[in-house]
Structures are given as structure tokens and as C-alpha cells.
Amino acid sequence: MKLKNRKIYLSMAILTLCVLPFPVNTSAQTVQEKSVSVELTSSITDSSDAHLYAPIIGWRYKSVNGKVYRRQYNYSREKWIGEWELCP
Structure with a gap:
């Protein structure tokens, strides 16, 4: 029984020593309002040929x-669709 306990403690100590040199980086990010801008450009000079x-x-x-x-x-059309909804 004592030999079994020693093996368990020794295994746990070795595992702990093996894991300690590897740090774990964690970070938190705050969410802020994000605006997306889209710029539309067209190389067509005649508007009758352009169809959206x-x-x-x-x-x-x-x-x-x-x-x-x-x-x-x-x-x-540069218009809103629907209402503001809480993100899932």
C-alpha cells in the first residue's frame, strides 16, 4: 500500500514539474461599437448599362x-433594416 501511494505521489510531482514551464496566456477583450464602411466604385460611365x-x-x-x-x-440604399437586437 505504501509503495502504491509513493508511486502516485511521485507521478503527480513529475506531472506538476513537467507542466510548470509552460505558461498559459489569457486575455480579455472589450467589445466596442464597430462601424463597417463600404465604398462602391464603378468603372462604367454609362449608367444605363449598370444594373444592381x-x-x-x-x-x-x-x-x-x-x-x-x-x-x-x-x-x-443606405437604409436600416429591422430593429436593434441583442447578439446571441
Whole structure:
């Protein structure tokens, strides 16, 4: 029984000594309001040849009292879509 306990303690000590030289880096990140800007450029000079088939829609984010909210924005028409919702 004593021999078994010694082996267990010795194994735990070796494991502890092997793990100690490897530090673990941790960090926390604060979420802030992020704005996404999209710049549309076109090389077409005649506007009758240009057709926009699909709207460009993206998320906009804001942080209020530590909670992150999101809302969809139509960059093609420069209008908001829907209401602010709490991010999951």
C-alpha cells in the first residue's frame, strides 16, 4: 500500500514539474461599437448599362452597458433594416 501511494505521489510531482514551464496566456477583450464602411466604385460611365441585382446588406454593431447589439444595414440604399437586437 505504501509503495502504491509513493508511486502516485511521485507521478503527480513529475506531472506538476513537467507542466510548470509552460505558461498559459489569457486575455480579455472589450467589445466596442464597430462601424463597417463600404465604398462602391464603378468603372462604367454609362449608367444605363449598370444594373444592381442584389443589395449589399451587412451588420452594424453597437455596445450599450456592456451588451452588444446588432442591426442590419442596406449599404446599397443606405437604409436600416429591422430593429436593434441583442447578439446571441
